[in-house]
Amino acid sequence: MQPRIPRPSAGEQDVRRPDHTGHDDRLGPGLVSVVSGARRRAVRDGDRQIDTAHLLHSLLEYDLEVGAVLGDGPQLARLLGYLVQRSIGYGLRWQGTVEDSGAVPVVKEAAGFSPAAAAAVDRACERAVRRGAARAGGVDLLAALVADPGTRAVEVLGRAGVDPQALLARAEGHAEPGHRR
Template identity: 70%
Template sequence: MQPRTSRQPSHEQDTRRPDDDTRLSAELAVVIAGARRRAVRDGDRQIDTAHLLHTLLESDPEVRAVLGGGPRMARLFGYLVQRSIGYGLRWQGTVEDSGALPVVTGVDGFSPVASAAVDHACARAARRGDAHARGVDLLAAVVADPQARAVEVLVRAGIDTRALAGRIDNDAGERPQEYAGDGGAAC
């Protein structure tokens, strides 16, 4: 059996590493590195929001607590695991894009939506007065765009993403907002 490798030729791979971003907590940098490994293993060219969600759930207890447990969590993990062998195959070779911004190939190996989510997470942390974004910041950013692949997975698992976004923002004392139309806020 041959190991799976990225379908992206090595000369096209971006050498910049989003997990080296100083705006991210150490834990979130680990999440992004894990999402990159998951994307490569799945044969995807870019890290998308479903990769980020999957790795957040695996590694961040605060994110799991926000989502709660029980059958919905098991169903959510089931959908995420099936992505590489089931319905997620239709995503391969496509760029995750919400349509709110001009289509680009992504920044630092991210899909446009995932890139905007990382920027939004950093901006959210800055509004809170933190220098580094955490996992819950990224979860809030991911669920803010209804066109994100992670939102599709969450909805399929029976999770109301609008209620989730409101709960996250209420816990942080913020007002829910969508980030897709803001041009990718820098922080």
């Protein structure tokens, strides 16, 4: 049986693949786990690419700081409920499509990250550098995910009653370990 997300040969590794992105050295250990979890979720869901909703779901599972930024229990429970619904069928309309918020060009043949997810990882790494950290953390990725209003992560947040702009403001003000002010 072939893997659902094809693995390129060593000579054709795609820069959008989370295990070969060149980002791994810029991601903190927690984010490496988040990306691995998002990859497993994408494969299990039958999706061709890891999209921003996969990353958001994995962030909530693996990063306690992200939960602290999200705040109250009921809002977090609603958000997890929508993400689970997506895993069991809510996201079927997304299956087999490339997530494209319009922020970056679509690369239809790429497996691994969707263009929007790849851009979010890049923005998370840039945010970490701006705050003086060597590696991106979970709140960096959360801020990057909600900064692009056209992503699936923002759509899921909206359906769960989470205001993405308010969440972005909380993420920007959150002191992550290693955060300089």
